[in-house]
Amino acid sequence: MDDLPIEKIAISGPTLASLIQRFYTSPGPIDGLLYGHVSLLTPSTLSDDTSSSSSSLPSTSTSTSLPPISSSSQTLIATITSFLSLSAGHVNPLLLPPPPPSSSLLGWFSARRRSPLRPSLREFSFSHSLSSLPSLSFPILSSRSSLSPCIFLLLSSPIHDQTIHTHEYRAYQFRSSLLSFDPKSIEVINIGPAFRSHYGAFSPNSPFPSLPCDHSSSMAVDEKKEEEERLRAEQTQLDDCAEGFQVKRLSKLMGNEAANYSAGLEDLYGKMLVKIETLARQVEQSSALVFEQENHNRKLKYKAARFTGSE
Amino acid sequence: MTSDGVPSIIAAQLNYLLSHFPLSVKIEHLWSGSKFSTGVIDRFTIVIPYCLDFIKWDFIYNSESPISAPDVIFGAEDENFLSFLARNDGVEGNANSAKNCLSDWNGKDPTRLMVLLQQLRDQYMNYQRKRVDEVDDDRLKFEVSTIAFREGIEMHLSSGAEKPEEVKFAVPLTEMNIDKMVHGCPWRHSPKIYLQVIYPVGRKYVSASSAPRLKLLSTSDLKSIFSIEDFKLPPWLDGMCMAEYLPHLEESLEKQILEAVSLIDVRRRFIESLAPLFGRPLEADPIFCRKATFLAGSGAFTFLVHFSISTQFPKQQPGLMLQSSQHMNSHGVPAKSPLITEYPWSPRWETSVMAEKIL
Structure with a gap:
């Protein structure tokens, strides 16, 4: 397990926003796991072709093969794509849930209200044990090196009341060779030309299911059968979403008849949106119920605490 | 002290700490980290005397679960203390480490906070000792090697961006039990007298034998019989070291304290x-x-x-x-x-x- 320094930590705007939202709405401090990937940063020389036509100079794109493992010039960038939050003190480094598909456990976060924005004793110890478990180390994309879950994100709010509510956060890399936290800059990634360099490091975390296509293969019969079964299962899942809209119809979107079929496709999108909306409403209603129940529980808890206190 | 709003479990630990800790700690700032009721106090800063100065540590409990172990955030200038703790816990594997204390936390035991604080302070003392040991200064190395055995000695390496580095020593003086010498003495502890010695670090051009900054300090109880400001420190001769200076200082200090105690009777006769x-x-x-x-x-x-x-x-x-x-x-x-x-x-x-x- 190498202890390579990370250049910076990137997090997508929506992920950070939902992390802060999760912290803001939770009754107490929370802990959680951060998922994503670490890749080698390739400086991109490509840029948007903003000039209308004339300049058609071919830009020199550097083709990158597998880079050397321990070159001193490599810049690592960690991208946080998702997180899982739990109430504080309930994360056990030996019993971690498996990371979501095509991402690795990068590290963890701790969010505690109204406290100094410095790693605490507990946070230090937890990062230390997380990065010292060899079973948790993961490969760096397009490189042969690996890294342990060393990212730590600390969230807090100011100790003193302020008119404007501020969320504070700071990111660190735990360096197990030095036994210390190394502060790192966080880059919040959004969509737009300013974030072009990240497109190169993009890796989708919900890949599109493979579609059946006829190809004369030389596969063995058994393998072919398994493959067919798998594809059939995926096809039924996809059909569920498509609501009878067949892929073949997509081909009709091209050419003269396109106008007739685009209406059908819009209809499909409309139905999907309605579905999502109902789902969102259900979530909203159930979380309102959960919130009410939590409030009730809290009142009972305080009452109980006062009762035992007065004994 | 129990201020309102501190959950009873935490208040019990705080009160025990304030009444039983051998040094006089202070709770400087109490506040709430609760989302719903800001009246529930679950965080506070403890001001701990160290090396004739203070260190401030924040203790963070969780009002949603006051029975759980607190978390500690150390001062911003002591960021390497965490690494020191991690290294030492790993090496010694000692059963009394702060880590063990926190992992088998029993919130119902009012002594816990005090035990934790004691362990952390002991570790902090070792940490500062190690920092002083690492200072590259021959004179200082010699001083440390000759007086480090003294019981209760504390050291501190202060380093700031603007201030020059210096090493502070707090040397407890005399083993006299002054409280035993005064009949009917109401003090809880015997008053302590310390010599503060401050060495500037790394200023090679300063004459190596010049005197460090010296100051005599005592706990406030001593004032009723002996005024420490009236004591004249013996001169620090060129080329002297602390091990030479201290016995001489202690001897004359003890003589003056004995005299001060005998003066109580003179005052009594006057009354x-x-x-x-x-x-x-x-x-x-x-x-x-x-x-x-x-x-x-x-x-x-x-x-x-x-x-x-x-x-x-x-x-x-x-x-x-x-x-x-x-x-x-x-x-x-x-x-x-x-x-x-x-x-x-x-x-x-x-x-x-x-x-x-x-x-």
Whole structure:
């Protein structure tokens, strides 16, 4: 397990926003796991072709093969794509849930209200044990090196009341060779030309299911059968979403008849949106119920605490 | 201290800490980290005396679960203390480590917070010792090697961006149990006297044998019998080291303290010899004999005489203040005279003569 320094930590705007939202709405401090990937940063020389036509100079794109493992010039960038939050003190480094598909456990976060924005004793110890478990180390994309879950994100709010509510956060890399936290800059990634360099490091975390296509293969019969079964299962899942809209119809979107079929496709999108909306409403209603129940529980808890206190 | 809003489980630990910790810690700032009720206090800053200075650590409990172990955030200037703790816990594997204390936390045991604080402070002492050991300065290395065995010695390496680095030592002096020497002494602990020694670090051009900055300090109890400001530090001779300086200092300090203790009896005799002239004192300090109040009269006018006797008595004459018991000023406070010190006095007189002359 190498202890390579990370250049910076990137997090997508929506992920950070939902992390802060999760912290803001939770009754107490929370802990959680951060998922994503670490890749080698390739400086991109490509840029948007903003000039209308004339300049058609071919830009020199550097083709990158597998880079050397321990070159001193490599810049690592960690991208946080998702997180899982739990109430504080309930994360056990030996019993971690498996990371979501095509991402690795990068590290963890701790969010505690109204406290100094410095790693605490507990946070230090937890990062230390997380990065010292060899079973948790993961490969760096397009490189042969690996890294342990060393990212730590600390969230807090100011100790003193302020008119404007501020969320504070700071990111660190735990360096197990030095036994210390190394502060790192966080880059919040959004969509737009300013974030072009990240497109190169993009890796989708919900890949599109493979579609059946006829190809004369030389596969063995058994393998072919398994493959067919798998594809059939995926096809039924996809059909569920498509609501009878067949892929073949997509081909009709091209050419003269396109106008007739685009209406059908819009209809499909409309139905999907309605579905999502109902789902969102259900979530909203159930979380309102959960919130009410939590409030009730809290009142009972305080009452109980006062009762035992007065004994 | 129990301020309102501290959950009872945490309050019990705090109270135990304040009443049982061998050093006088202070709770400087209490606040709430709760989302819903900001009246529930679950965070506070503890100010801990260290090396004649203070360290401030934030203790963060969780009001949603007050039974859980607290978390500790150390000072911003001590960021390497965490690494030190991690290294030491790993090496020694000792059962008394702060980590073990936190992992088998029992919130219902009121002693826990104090035990945790004691362990962390002990570790902090080792941490500062290690930092001082790592300073590349020959003179300092020599000083540390010759006096580190002294019990209770504390060291601190202070380094700031603007300030030059310096190493501070707090050396406890004399093993005299002063409280045992004073009859009926009300002190909880024997007063402590420390010599603060400050060495600047890494200033090679400064003459290597020049004296460090020295200051004598004591706990406040000692004031009633001995004023530490009146003690003159023996001179630091060129080329001296602490191991040479300290025995000499301790010897003369002990001599002066013994003398100060014997002076209590001189003061007592003085108060006693006032009695035949003024009558029985209305009130007198029976332990340190620093204060006495008598009733006096001049014709029909009767008034109180307050004697305040300094630790320098009989070299320094007592201060007198007269106070009327009948005449009030416009605020309804009894009229008082300013402090009177101009009256016939000689420290060589017998106490009875002193008393007569005052009258």
